[in-house]
Amino acid sequence: MKVDVALFAYLSDHQPDGLGGRHARAFDLADGTRVADVIADLALPDQPRIVFVNNRHAAEDSALHDGDRLAIFPPIAGG
Amino acid sequence: MRDILYVDMATLSTERKPLPEKWSRYAGRALTDAIVYDMVPPTCDPLGRGAVLVFAPGLFGGTSAPNGGRLSVGAKSPLTGGIKESNSGGQAAHALAKIGLSAVVVTGKPADPLARFMLSIEADGSVKIERVDGWAGLGNYAVADAIKALRPADDHYATITNGPAGEAGLKAAGIAISDMKGYPNRFAGRGGLGAVMGSKGLKAIVVSDKGLKGVEHADKEAFNAAMKRFAKALTDHPVSGVGLPTYGTNVLMNILNEAGGLPTKNFSSGHFDDVEGVSGEKQREVTLERGGNVKHGCHTGCVIQCSRYWVDKEGAYVTKGPEYESAWSLGTDCCISDMDTVAALDRLCGDYGLDTIEMGATLAVYMDSGKIAFGDGPAAIKALKSIFEGGEPGMVLGHGAEATGLAFGVDHIPVVKHQAMPAYEPRAVQGIGVTYATTPMGADHTAGYTITANILGVGGTVDPLKTAGQAELSKNLQIATAMLDAFGLCIFVAFPVLDIPDAFVAIYDMAAAHTGQAWDTDELMKLGREVLTFERLFNTAAGFTAADDRLPAWMKTVPLPPHNTVFEVTDAELDSVFDFVPETAKEMGLL
Incomplete structure (x- = not known):
């Protein structure tokens, strides 16, 4: 299945193409892949994260589906 | 010693009195509220003789409490018609507290509406009110320069200044506070407090803390111990220790966009397709490319360091940040995705003394009228300048989103109590x-x-x-x-x-050690x-x-x-x- 993956702030350095940036990349993933599997494959730092699937907050054990957009942020805030 | 300095702009006289016992636990917003509640008739004209303008450092003002240097400014708001407390970073709170002032209370108004005054509060506690009529109409940056020219070269002072928006009584006018480099770029922006300052003929306040030590503590050792715990919590937490110092407040732009909660095109969508140009990550990259500063505190004692300066292509200072709220209001809400345009608008607001949140929302409402197009940066700049330079739409813009919406027949006005909504839908x-x-x-x-x-x-x-x-x-x-x-x-x-539970405990431990009171x-x-x-x-x-x-x-x-x-x-x-x-x-x- 195809899932668009966007990484933000300093996590964007972990995009496999090494190009950084916030734009989403299309990932080819096996059916049943969970958010946590993507996080592990990307070797994201071991810290709290804010995860969205299709613009909704999502748990890291949630399964991804074909056509999903996955966005991951490190712990951030502002205002 | 905690005193109140009363400044009567009708008689141009000042009086310093001890803080009443009933307010001994109050500072910052608590004290501005208590004083406004006590002195201001709730139904009064916010720009009339009965109005009062209060400046109050927080309880930790003048100490080394991490991030404890905010200044509260209070009055009846000409924008909302209710009580207002708008607080700001910058250097003034620490300076006032070191002089022993828990509040400066400005009452009355001068007989001559064309008169302009500067209030100087010196490190030795002496106070002076001078005529500065020649400063009428000057922007905040020019006033900062004019003050600098009057002060001794080795002085150490903070400024509280009012731009032409406040002088004109515009309801979106804010009050500028100088940062550590002396730029008048921190703002008690919201609710039209600049108009209250303007109604009193007060163009500037200068507060010198040259040579003054920090405010003394009831128990210095206990204060320092609690202060270190508090600082550790701030630097340990990933948000205040890494996210904010690295990207500044504008790191929020992408996450609100992802959540579908980023007000776009005058609050008609929660998603901005062109968000990248005004995102915090892009802002950091461009600022670093141009040699700008991407990490400093807005006041002494800040350990988070989320402030930054936007510089032009030649590396010259333009304005602070821009902060998230300003990048959103002047950018996203107007569908403008170019940060140089946002910075130009931010600089104009800063110099005129206008609240960036209110003005971005106002420009978006104006765009919604169809008079200019969403995303048209040059038209937005021209519209903002028209407040003082004439032409369409003119001064009405400076009274904010609601006034502008009513003037141009827009029925989609994002306000509560007449004040524009900030950057979350x-x-x-x-x-x-x-x-x-x-x-x-x-x-x-x-x-x-x-x-x-x-x-x-x-x-x-x-x-x-x-x-x-x-x-x-x-x-x-x-x-x-x-x-x-x-x-x-x-x-x-x-x-x-x-x-972090101990961070909360550290606050009252610092308060108790500082005041000797039970907290x-x-x-x-x-x-x-x-x-x-x-x-x-x-x-x-x-x-x-x-x-x-x-x-x-x-x-x-x-x-x-x-x-x-x-x-x-x-x-x-x-x-x-x-x-x-x-x-x-x-x-x-x-x-």
């Missing part, structure tokens, strides 16, 4: 809608920042699209924020405080409730009712893409937020 972030609706300040995100639990996963999680728990979340954050504002603490300490959890929360009680009672006496604690009706009927949701928190839930006020008022002896 209530239809996609229901909790912030509760805060916008109910805070005595008019639509204000800082009053109860539910984005923490609604979006950022700080201090728990509350689903932003559901109504459950939002009223309680907003209420608790409004109480806690009122307390932080009384201490002069930057609101960003809330992120570690919500997650604990209950006392902190009581202080927060008292602050809000002053504000609610003032507004009620000024004529506010439950009908004023509501979002615009269209937010309950017009769905917002991409989630296609409306604001659904019930009126009864909104009315429950301040259920503690009658009892607190009784305890305070106010009812």
Whole structure:
């Protein structure tokens, strides 16, 4: 299945193409892949994260589906 | 020593008196509220003779408490018609506190409306009021330069200045506070307080703390121990220790966009397709490429360091930040995705002395009228300049989003209590809608920042699209924020405080060690409730009712893409937020 993956702030350095940036990349993933599997494959730092699937907050054990957009942020805030 | 300096602009006289015992636990927002509640008739004309303008450092002003140098400015707001406390970073709070002043209270107004004055408060406590009529109409940056030319080269001082917007009585006028480099770029921006300062003929306040030491503590050793624990929490927490210092406040742009809660095109969508150009990550990259500064504090003692300077292509300073709220209002809400344009608008607002949140929302409302197109940066700059340079749309813009919407026939005006909403969409972030609706300040995100639990996963999680728990979340954050504002603490300490229990304990340990008074959890929360009680009672006496604690009706009927949701928190839930006020008022002896 195809899932668009966007990484933000300093996590964007972990995009496999090494190009950084916030734009989403299309990932080819096996059916049943969970958010946590993507996080592990990307070797994201071991810290709290804010995860969205299709613009909704999502748990890291949630399964991804074909056509999903996955966005991951490190712990951030502002205002 | 904590004194109040009274400044009467009718007689041009000043008097320094000890802080009354009844206010000995009050500072910052608590003290500006108490003084406004005490001295200002709630139904008075906010720009009239009975109006009072109060400047008060927080309880930690003049100390080394991390991030404890905020300045509260209070008055009756010409924009909302209710009580207003707008607080700012910058250097003035520490300077006032070191001189021993817990507040400067400006009353009366001069007989000559063309007269301009500068109030100088020197390190030895002497005070002077001088005519500066030649400064009439000067922007904040020119006033800062004019002050610099008058001061000794080895002086150490802070400025509080008023731009032409305040002089003209515009309801979106804010008051500028100088930062560590002397730029007048920190703002008590909201609610038209610059117009109150302007009505008093006060163009500038200079506060010199040259050679002064920090304010003494009742127990220095205990204060230092608690202060170190507090600083450690701030630097340990990933948000205040890494995220904010690296990207600044504008790191929020992408996450609100992802959540579908980023108000776009005058609050008609929660998603901005061209967000990249005004995102915090892009801002950092461009600033670094141009040799700008991407990490400093807005005041001495800040350990978070989220401030930055935007520089032009030649590397010359343009303006601060821009902060998230400004990049959103002047950028996203107007569909402008070019940060140089946003910075040009931000600089103009800073120099004129206009609130960037109000002005971005105002430009978006103006664009919605069809007079200029969404996304047209040059037209936005021209429109903003027309306030002072003439032409269309002219001065009405400076009175804010509601005045502009009414003038140009726009029926989609995002305000509460006449004040423009900031950078979070209530239809996609229901909790912030509760805060916008109910805070005595008019639509204000800082009053109860539910984005923490609604979006950022700080201090728990509350689903932003559901109504459950939002009223309680907003209420608790409004109480806690009122307390932080009384201490002069930057609101960003809330992120570690919500997650690290000892950070909260360290606040009252610092307070107890500093004052010699007893402080604990209950006392902190009581202080927060008292602050809000002053504000609610003032507004009620000024004529506010439950009908004023509501979002615009269209937010309950017009769905917002991409989630296609409306604001659904019930009126009864909104009315429950301040259920503690009658009892607190009784305890305070106010009812």
